[in-house]
Structures are given as structure tokens and as C-alpha cells.
Amino acid sequence: MVSENNTISKITWRLMPFLGLLYLIAYIDRQNVSYAKLQMVDALGMSEYAYGLGASLFFIGYFIFEVPANLFLTRFGARIWFARILISWGFVTIALAFTQNMMMFYILRFLLGVCEAGFFPGVLYLLTLWFPKDYRGRMVGLFMIFSALANAIGAPLGGMLLDLDGALGLAGWEWVFLATGVPAVIAGIVTIFYLDDTPEKAKFLSDEEKRWLKDRLAKENEGMEKDADHGFKALINPRVLLMALCYVGFPLAAYGLSYWLPTIVKGFGVSNTTNGFINVIPWLIVAVALWVVPAAADKTEKKTPYIVAPAFIGAIALAASVLVASPYAQFFFLCIAAAGIFAGQPVFWSLPGRFLKGAGAAAGIAAINSVGNLGGFVAQNVVPWINDATGSNILPMFFLAACLAAAGVLVIIVGQMLGHHSDDVPPSARPGGLR
Known part of the structure; x- marks a missing residue:
């Protein structure tokens, strides 16, 4: 007889550390601009807003490219597609070290987004193929913990690389891109040999374990919408559109905070290396929250409170960071805010798999993530604009607080629109939910 705990444990240990490592590399490559900025702005003669x-x-x-990339994933398989994503974004990151002017910087940052598109939602889709729904919140939380670790590692790493300024004739900001791009290329090559596309192809599972997982997932998928299997139809699913709207506030607050935290800490009058080590603290707190909140949510059918409560706590903490005068108090509240911004996101991402499957899940998850990540675009333009207009590194936190609070309110409203517990039960079981 197959042991559920043993099977899930085998899958978890095989997949999650490796996928988490890839996400760690991805997140460092995304966020390295926040440290390179401390030298690159002057080196290229750009304003804060232009940067x-x-x-x-x-x-x-x-x-x-997010949705097309995730649909290509269903066509080529995770092993080949993730390898392509990693290798291509690694080379673009390396190319950023040789940026000569503002236009080249703009082109390479756009290409980095093109290359990385499909990775995060691809992993979320992959988890729906490997884990029953009762485990997905924890698995997404475990996966996202590596984003917190990336910030914890990337912070001192970015500071130390900046302090290599002049070594081998390279500027510190050039070292930032070189040292963070090479690991992505190496990881992409490893992916080809390590990752399994589906449980059916996994050599580390026995035939009995494969059958158990296949039967368990098939039973959970009963009653789902038939048209969810058709990829692009998921893009006009009302629930997908509403979830995309809800999600915008979370990346907006997350990127706004992580982009500006190094600048805020620099205002404490510390060195680049010390700045990096201080920035480890909030991400360690985030890592704990990313495990505790999803683990609690997986034990109940009511998911919404585990999304909304952290969002409101984060918004309050962001606002409080503006209202206190002490830099230590400001940093304390920003640590709490970081935990609030991230803690509910794994619970949020456990929901689409409850009404989408197959290529529809790939397209739907990618659509929600791509629209939501436009919040990052807003954050990295509006936050610097507020900074330039006011001369304050702290006032932009008011803007982030408002957006995060709005996201929490939208989650509540959408939950009501979808019907009682509509985010927790299959469509066929809903008496009055949106179909």
C-alpha cells in the first residue's frame, strides 16, 4: 500500500530544493539592479527616474511574453523550457555588465523580462501536476521562501560586489551583473539533466506511487470546467480576470519595498557591505512568514483571511514607517511590512488550481501573474517619481501602503462576488458562485 506521506515527501525533496534554487537565482537577477543603481546612475549619467x-x-x-511562454511549457515540457529560460536570462544579465548607455540598459532590461517570462507561473503550474491541492499552499510558500533567501543573500552579495569597484578594471556595478548572471547559465544546463517533466516520467517514484498520484489528482479534477483545458479560453475566464486585478497590489508593494530598501538603509550612513547585511533581516522574517501562514491556511477551507490579514498588516506597517522619526523604528516597521506583503501570496496562488487545469491552468496562472507583475512596472516608475518630487525616500511608502490595502479589499470583494467559499470548492459544487 502506498504511503501518502512518504510519496509527498519524496516529491518534495526531489523538486522543491532545486526549483527553489532556480527561483533564488532568478530573484537575485531581478533585484540586482537595486544595488547596481547605487553606482550605475552616476556612471551612466541618468536620473533616478530614468533609471x-x-x-x-x-x-x-x-x-x-508571460502567457505564450507558459503555453510553450506545456508543449516542450518543464525540463527543456526551464533550461532555455535560465540560460537566456543568464546571458542577458551578463550583457548588462557591459552597458554603455541608457538606451542599451533599456533594451537589455526589456530582454531580461522576455527571457524570464514563464518561469514563476511555470513552476506554479508544475506544482499542480505534482501535488494534490491540500499541499499546494505549503509548496508555493516553500518555493517563495527562496525569494526571501534571495534577498537575504543578494543583499550582502550586492554590497560586497559593489565594494569590488576597480578590481580587474571593472566597476562595482559591472561585477554585480557578471557575478549574478553566470549561475543562471550553469543552472540551466543542470536543469536539462535533473528535472522531470511529469510524475509519469519520474524515475524516483515507484509505479504504485505514480498510480496513486495520478488517481488522486484525477479525482480532484472532477467537476472542473471542461473549457479550462483550452489554454487561451482561460484568459477570458471571469475568475482569472478578477484574480489578476486583485494580485496587482502585491507585486507593486513588494517591488517598491525591495527596490528602495537598500536606498533607505543607505540613509543610515552605513557602507555598501553593511547595507547589504542589514537588509538580510527583513527577508529572514519574510521566510518565516512564508512558511507559517500557508501551513495554517492548508488546514482550513477558508483561505481568504490568510490572504487579506497579512495584506492589511503590511499596509499598516508601511504607513507606520512614515509616521515614526527614528530610523530604527522605520526599519522595524518595514520588516513587518515585508512579511505582510509576501505571507499571503502562496495562499493566493493555491486558488487558481481549484478551477483551472491542463493548459488552461498554465495560461490562467500566467495571465494572473503577468498582469499582477505590471505592479512592478508601476512601482519602479511611480516610487522614483515620488522620490524625485518630494526628495524623500520614505513618503513613497504611503503610496505602497494604499495599493496593498486596496489589494486586500479587492480580495474580499472578489470572494463575495464568486459566492460563498467560491475560492475553496469546485465550480460544479457551487450553488451560486460565478461560473
Whole structure:
């Protein structure tokens, strides 16, 4: 007889550390501009706003190619497609080290978004193929913990690389891109040999374990919408559109905070390396929250409170960081805000798999993520604009707080529109939910 715990444990240990490592690399490559900015702005003669615009072009390329990339994943398989994503974004990151002018920076940041498109939603889709729904919240949380670790590792790494300024004739910001791009290329090559596309192809599972998982997932998929299997139809599914609208506030707040945290800490009068080590603290707190909140949510059918409560706590903390005078108090509230921004997101991402499957799940998850990540574009343009207009690194937090609070309110409203517990039960079981 197959042991459920043993089977899930085998899958978890095989997949999650590796996928998490890939996400860690991805997140560092996304966020390295926040450290390169400390030298690159002067080196290329750009204003803060112009640099923010260039950094944000990543999200435009990401938005345009997100859905097609995830549909290609269903066609070519995760092993080949993830390898292509990693290798291509690694080479673009390396190319950023040789940026000569503002236009080249803009083009490469756009191409980085094109290359990385499909990775995060691709992993979310992959988890629906490997894990029953009762485990997905925890698995997404575990996966996203690596984004917190990426910030924790990337912070001191970015500071130390900046302090290599002049080594081997390279500027510190050039070292930032070189040192973070090479690991992506190496990881892409490893992916080809390590990753399994589906449980059916996994050599580490026995035939009995494969059958158990296949039967369990098939039973959970009963009653789902038939048209969810057709990829692009998911894009006009009302629930997908509403979830995309809800999600915008989370990346907006997350990218706004992570983009500006190094600048805020620099205002404490510390060195680049010390800045990096101080920035480890909020991401360690985020890592804990990303495990505790999804684990609690997986034990109940009511998911909405585990999305909304962290969002409101994060919004309050962002606002509080503006209202206190002490830099230590500001940093404390920003740590709480970071945890609030991220903690509910894994629970949010456990919901689409409950009404989408197959290529529809790939397209739907990608659509929600691509639209939501436009919040990153907004954050990296509006936040610098507020900074330039007011001369304050703290006032933009008011804007982020308002957006995060709005996201929490939208989650509540959408939950009501979809019907009682509509995010927790299959469509066929809903008496009055949106279909």
C-alpha cells in the first residue's frame, strides 16, 4: 500500500530544493539592479527616474511574453523550457555588465523580462501536476521562501560586489551583473539533466506511487470546467480576470519595498557591505512568514483571511514607517511590512488550481501573474517619481501602503462576488458562485 506521506515527501525533496534554487537565482537577477543603481546612475549619467524606468522595462517584456511562454511549457515540457529560460536570462544579465548607455540598459532590461517570462507561473503550474491541492499552499510558500533567501543573500552579495569597484578594471556595478548572471547559465544546463517533466516520467517514484498520484489528482479534477483545458479560453475566464486585478497590489508593494530598501538603509550612513547585511533581516522574517501562514491556511477551507490579514498588516506597517522619526523604528516597521506583503501570496496562488487545469491552468496562472507583475512596472516608475518630487525616500511608502490595502479589499470583494467559499470548492459544487 502506498504511503501518502512518504510519496509527498519524496516529491518534495526531489523538486522543491532545486526549483527553489532556480527561483533564488532568478530573484537575485531581478533585484540586482537595486544595488547596481547605487553606482550605475552616476556612471551612466541618468536620473533616478530614468533609471527606474529602465529597470521597470523588465516587467513590460515579462507581461508580453508571460502567457505564450507558459503555453510553450506545456508543449516542450518543464525540463527543456526551464533550461532555455535560465540560460537566456543568464546571458542577458551578463550583457548588462557591459552597458554603455541608457538606451542599451533599456533594451537589455526589456530582454531580461522576455527571457524570464514563464518561469514563476511555470513552476506554479508544475506544482499542480505534482501535488494534490491540500499541499499546494505549503509548496508555493516553500518555493517563495527562496525569494526571501534571495534577498537575504543578494543583499550582502550586492554590497560586497559593489565594494569590488576597480578590481580587474571593472566597476562595482559591472561585477554585480557578471557575478549574478553566470549561475543562471550553469543552472540551466543542470536543469536539462535533473528535472522531470511529469510524475509519469519520474524515475524516483515507484509505479504504485505514480498510480496513486495520478488517481488522486484525477479525482480532484472532477467537476472542473471542461473549457479550462483550452489554454487561451482561460484568459477570458471571469475568475482569472478578477484574480489578476486583485494580485496587482502585491507585486507593486513588494517591488517598491525591495527596490528602495537598500536606498533607505543607505540613509543610515552605513557602507555598501553593511547595507547589504542589514537588509538580510527583513527577508529572514519574510521566510518565516512564508512558511507559517500557508501551513495554517492548508488546514482550513477558508483561505481568504490568510490572504487579506497579512495584506492589511503590511499596509499598516508601511504607513507606520512614515509616521515614526527614528530610523530604527522605520526599519522595524518595514520588516513587518515585508512579511505582510509576501505571507499571503502562496495562499493566493493555491486558488487558481481549484478551477483551472491542463493548459488552461498554465495560461490562467500566467495571465494572473503577468498582469499582477505590471505592479512592478508601476512601482519602479511611480516610487522614483515620488522620490524625485518630494526628495524623500520614505513618503513613497504611503503610496505602497494604499495599493496593498486596496489589494486586500479587492480580495474580499472578489470572494463575495464568486459566492460563498467560491475560492475553496469546485465550480460544479457551487450553488451560486460565478461560473
